[in-house]
Amino acid sequence: MFIEPSITGERRGWIEVVCGSMFSGKTEELIRRLKRAKIANLKVEIFKPAIDIRYNETQVVSHDANAIQSTPIDNSQTILLMATGVDVVGIDEAQFFDAEIMHVCETLAARGTRVIVAGLDMDYLGKPFGPMPQLLAIADYITKLHAICVKCGNIASISYRKTAQAGQVLLGEKDTYEPRCRKCYNEKE
Ligand SMILES: Nc1ncnc2c1ncn2[C@@H]1O[C@H](COP(=O)(O)OP(=O)(O)O)[C@@H](O)[C@H]1O
Ligand SMILES: Cc1cn([C@H]2C[C@H](O)[C@@H](COP(=O)(O)O)O2)c(=O)[nH]c1=O
Numbered sequence: 001m002f003i004e005p006s007i008t009g010e011r012r013g014w015i016e017v018v019c020g021s022m023f024s025g026k027t028e029e030l031i032r033r034l035k036r037a038k039i040a041n042l043k044v045e046i047f048k049p050a051i052d053i054r055y056n057e058t059q060v061v062s063h064d065a066n067a068i069q070s071t072p073i074d075n076s077q078t079i080l081l082m083a084t085g086v087d088v089v090g091i092d093e094a095q096f097f098d099a100e101i102m103h104v105c106e107t108l109a110a111r112g113t114r115v116i117v118a119g120l121d122m123d124y125l126g127k128p129f130g131p132m133p134q135l136l137a138i139a140d141y142i143t144k145l146h147a148i149c150v151k152c153g154n155i156a157s158i159s160y161r162k163t164a165q166a167g168q169v170l171l172g173e174k175d176t177y178e179p180r181c182r183k184c185y186n187e188k189e
């Protein structure tokens with residue numbers, strides 16, 4: 001489990017990235033860290049891409065229906081405008097953001113903000129997804145989570161797309177994706 005660094009004296013900024021396949025628990029972990037920050041009376045703001053309206057338009061919601069209020073945005077630069085005076089910034093579904101999100105996170109951390117980013121490291125083809133490789137490179141702390149392979153019960157790291165639709169971006173849930181281990185993913189059946 002991730003334990004928050006203990007900082008005494010002057011406030012320091014840093015970047016945490018939580019990555020993994022679908023159903024690996026990224027959103028739950030993001031919500032857990034943000035709720036703990038709220039308990040510590042820190043000022044917290046959460047952002048998600050406006051395109052992600054699967055469960056709710058303004059909440060970040062996990063597959064287990066855990067939820068936290070968030071602001072949907074189209075452009076990562078908006079975070080800088082809305083995060084003045086904020087202690088902790090949470091960002092969900094970071095794979096859908098533009099490349100500028102890397103600089104946004106660096107700027108926030110330089111201002112003394114704790115930044116917690118959650119996102120899919122790989123798409124359904126097993127390829128790096130959007131700005132996630134850059135975010136992982138600049139992160140101070142990385143947590144890679146795993147789901148359970150629906151085929152064999154081993155640890156899953158890839159999101160298998162069950163439909164024939166192509167294209168990197170395709171919103172969906174269990175109807176469209178299932179987490180698989182590398183062996184079951186390669187069997188493609
Ligand atoms: N195959 C699976 N492996 C692990 N968790 C699963 C699986 N299918 C459903 N879940 C549920 O999904 C939850 C994680 O949801 P969530 O945090 O939204 O994941 P993520 O954001 O990584 O997609 C788990 O706590 C579990 O209840
Ligand atoms: C693998 C993959 C996923 N997506 C979409 C499907 C979901 O809407 C989100 C991921 O949500 P989660 O919180 O990680 O479960 O991303 C996609 O558009 N393309 C893909 O290749």
Ligand SMILES: [Zn+2]
Pocket residue numbers: 149150151152153154180181182183184185
């Ligand atoms: Zn498997």
